[in-house]
Amino acid sequence: MAASEATGRAFPYRRSPMRADSRFPAMLVLLTGLTLAACQADTEAPAAQSTADADQYLAIDWYDGTVEEAFAEAERSARPMFLYWGAIWCPPCNLMKSTLFQQPEFIAKTRDFVAVYLDGDTQRAQVWGEKHDAVGYPTLIVFDSAGRQMTRLPSTLTPESFLAALNDASSGLAPVTELAQVALSGERALTAAEYRRLAYHSWYEDRRTLAPEQYLALFDRLAGQTPEDDPELSRRVQALRLSEALGASEPKVDSDHYAGLMNVLGAEEHDLDILMMFSDKLSAAFATLATEPAQQEELRGALAGAIESVLANPTGSKSAPIFSLGLLLELERIDNAEAPPSPELLARVVAAAEQADSDAGTQQERQSLIFYSYSLLRDAGELERARALLEKELDISEEPYYFMSPLASLSFEAGDVDGGLRWMGRYYREARGPATRFQHGANYVRALTEWTPEDTGAIIAASEEVLAEMRGQPDALANRNLRSFGWLVDALQAWRNEHHAGLSLAALDSGIAAICAEHAGDDSVGACTAMQQRLADSTPGM
Template identity: 35%
Template sequence: MTAITWWQGTPAAALAQAAAQQQPLFLYWGAQWCPPCNRVKSEIFAHSAVQALSRQLLCYQLDGDSAGAQQLAGQLRLRSYPTLVLFAPDGREITRLPCEFDGERFAAALAQALAVHAAGSSAATALQAALTASRALSAAEWNLLADYSWDTDEGALLGERALAPTLLALLNAGTAAATALTALPRLQLHALLAQASAPEAGAALLLAVCADEAVARANMDLLNNYGIELVKLCARRETVAAALRDRAALWADDFWLAAPDKLAAARLQLRMARLLAPSAALHELAHRQVAAALDAASDAYQLHTLVNTAVSLLNEAGLGTDAEHLLQSHLPESHTPFYFMLSLAGIAKRRGDTAAVLDWYQHAYETAVGPATRIQWGVTYLSNLLELAATETARIEQARQALLEDVAMAGEDARHQRNAGQLQKLARWPQLALPA
């Protein structure tokens, strides 16, 4: 991340500096252990076009484990790791950008957002104009809305609006606008995921997207990450699954794609193949794709992401033992091994090994680093103890005391955003007497 200059100081100071310099502010919210965050660092922040655009911006990264980060996140409407926000110099949001894009696609979306801002608009302005039909939107504004990160919105753009009807209203407005042609497929995919589309219309959409190389490539992130969900929302599932499988197979073997995207495509290919005709050949495919991806790892950030996707792919193929061996082999070299210990606990849970489940959760908690991370890992360990070993009162009390210490160390930050959400998970055990 050295090629991007990151502002040092508080978010308030960063916004003030952006205003003084009359530069947009680019905010990255993330955590060291988060696989998508590691992918962002390796695939987006390392891309030369993104680095070039960053020179027009004041860039600021807010780590979820930094002092007061969760309280600040509440003020800025940040929750999911990672969230990428572009602010105007006056502090208003221009847009939120998807973290799943590759570097090339992200650079194009960021350049487009800056152009929309230079023209005096934003995602909020464009959305209001589209919903009220007060004026025609430019092609760039339609693309800005299509590329908006609806998953990390937190009400920043939607406000009190519900997602599905908002997307439907956008589609109704965009269908009549010739400039919306390139944006429509992505808006339609978002609408389908929000279950705002009929099954037959969803099938027609996915088949059309898969048949068009450029459109499919522009929406590779949605197809790779939500392929199963999309197919389940469609009619003609076998036909749609076959089209997705074939498109994913091309991506999985595409020399020009980065290793994480190729491996995600291989996972999609395998998922679709399982829906159609599960076979032993899937095991060979899984092993081959995982080996090729790990061999291509270019840095620790990318390797972290690849191992996480590889474990998911192997589990999808029914190769839980192989996934377990892969995780254990990478623990010594991982910069956040406690993250992978959660996956090891999950594998142990699937095979019914309660002792291993609790031991991995305990080890993960004991080695976790960072106040927000420790609260999240502590809640995970304690809740699993209560569910799986309610009679181990001494162990439960030890975990409770450790979590109380972490809550005390976090101070006021324990009452905000992700910390508050994690602690709320323990509310069904009032006997724990944890702070509300």
């Protein structure tokens, strides 16, 4: 059976022996982080992980077969299925691999499941991702033996919390979609296990289970039913409710929300996963919840105390100091988002980055910790330190191309456009795997259109190169690939409208038409022809 058909063997690739504020740089930083939200091996040259890393993964009995066969095996054996969807370059994926996937208790628990490792760059992986609404890496889904999706689990949980949630996930409860409706209707009280399933569901990546306005309604309901004998679970639900409310375009909060936040922050021990729910929302909290000086001072002290608590007891996580210091940096900048960090905090940031570099031993640890350290140094304004850290990693990482996008951003912001484009070219051309290469190629074209809009020849040539790679790919119009296709067309349309009105893109039309023709029977062919038409429509006379 072909492991390349999106399967569960943990190592679909073997590596060859030789591996700002300006509009686009900000996009680069965001995409690099989110394809995390923020995410191909060259199909002609297999990739690999080191033998030591492979030995670690083999402790988990990943299903050796296609996804279709895994579902059949789950039904035959009456076992639930645990699906891991990720990518070999993705920092949060590698963080999981270096923590959770090494835990003996987790490894033992996976034997109760048909465990499937689905790399987003294996053949038809994007088709399966689309079928099960898995876009961001990593996504972790539990199915029952009949193939129903029961829940998704956050990759940010501590190993202990994840194991508890996984135990609940295999307990035969109703799917999250059903339990959410029970909670919203109030038709009956939830059992403790049902409540935990909803509380530990990965809501931040699952935005299709409910209508947009129902998420806050659900968390309001759950917050009003928190179990008295489980304060940690209660704080988690309060944090979900607050994060959802503060993230609204027009937050609607009151004194009850402020009391809930102070309750979350008043715990004796703190879970970084809960505190990170407020990342990028601290300004909203101060603007809407703490409107009086006394409240602001109280909230500032409570937040600082909670973050320092994690720093003092990082529960064995090498990434905890990096994320915690990022929150402290955000807190320091409440009154001025552009303010440099205090000397004391800057010293701690630099020390944490150096410590992460020193402590990261395995490829998985380095792929995650080095990227997170770079992000922290960059946010603190330590751009040269950030650059040096990334450049050093190019000679160490088995997936070095991932670090070339932030290097391009740093170069561009320093005024070195040519250097930035060289990095972006390598970021694309050295990437491995069809979905990753297409994503990187679309970003490369976008960089060309925004950084050197006058270079029509280079932009057309790069676009043709990327489109040519799409042809012959069975999942070219699925999931992340279709999204990358959209980025490419968006970039070309905006570039032509802004800089070259009336320019003919006929050279690209045939390439897009060929892709659409290859997928004439797919549901997504309409999106393909629509993108082809968008480029044609914006050209007068075509």
